Amino acid sequence: MCGRYVLKATLEELQKTYGAVLDGTFPVEPNYNVAPSHHMPVVLKPYESEEANRIIRPHRWGLVPFWADSVKTGYSMINARGESLSKKKSFQKPFKSQRCIVPANGFYEWKTTSSEKVPHFVQRKQSNLMHFAGLWEEWQDPDSGETINSYTIITTDANKPMQELHDRMPALLLQEEFNTWLDPSFNDTEALQDLIRPWPDDDIKFYRVNKEVGNVSNNRPELIEPYRDLFS
Numbered sequence: 001m002c003g004r005y006v007l008k009a010t011l012e013e014l015q016k017t018y019g020a021v022l023d024g025t026f027p028v029e030p031n032y033n034v035a036p037s038h039h040m041p042v043v044l045k046p047y048e049s050e051e052a053n054r055i056i057r058p059h060r061w062g063l064v065p066f067w068a069d070s071v072k073t074g075y076s077m078i079n080a081r082g083e084s085l086s087k088k089k090s091f092q093k094p095f096k097s098q099r100c101i102v103p104a105n106g107f108y109e110w111k112t113t114s115s116e117k118v119p120h121f122v123q124r125k126q127s128n129l130m131h132f133a134g135l136w137e138e139w140q141d142p143d144s145g146e147t148i149n150s151y152t153i154i155t156t157d158a159n160k161p162m163q164e165l166h167d168r169m170p171a172l173l174l175q176e177e178f179n180t181w182l183d184p185s186f187n188d189t190e191a192l193q194d195l196i197r198p199w200p201d202d203d204i205k206f207y208r209v210n211k212e213v214g215n216v217s218n219n220r221p222e223l224i225e226p227y228r229d230l231f232s
Helices: 011-018 071-076 089-097 175-182 189-193
Strands: 004-007 031-034 039-044 055-061 079-081 099-104 106-112 117-124 130-140 147-157 168-170 204-208
Touching: 004 099, 011 039, 011 055, 011 099, 039 130, 055 071, 089 099, 089 130, 089 189, 099 147, 099 175, 130 168, 130 175, 175 189
Parallel strands: 055 147, 079 147
Antiparallel strands: 004 031, 004 106, 039 055, 039 099, 099 130, 106 117, 117 204, 130 147, 147 168
16 A cells, blocks of 8 residues: 655656646645645646646545545545456546546555564665556535545555565556556556556665654654664
């Protein structure tokens, strides 16, 4: 699964990487402890756009289906199992036409031991950025009328290195797969399903970090520094 991640890239870096334009004006500060309900930039192609240019806009982490009664539904949908995208009601519609990329510089995963859960920071070896496959949705609050854009991160089986920490990991996309994944008119779900697979073993690395990452109020660069036991 993926319950916390890091994004420290600037908007300018994201625009260059994804060939996207900003949808409006919004600030993006480095976030070293992204948690569910945070609003973070995602990359997508709006289906209503004739030119269908890639855009970057902030979405709330935790997918809120258009039919949901409350925004709180999103807390149970921060991740979407890749195997369930065509089967689960919440994901069927966005999987066909509302796919996005969630930029990240890495993510946290906790290794469960006999006595504790130990946080690790996971990143790529060959690039500073990870491109998580995601789905987005638009929901309107029935009381206030406010429109909330949200997203979920798709997960798949862990590759061999990640199996040391967990049996799941985010599904990552290759740059040459961006066009297919983001195209809202491409509805071949079998072909799309082929893009959701474990990342190559030789492009993943991780190391232990401080348990302070478990508290979402902690958000500083030191969170991704390797843990050093003062008593060892």
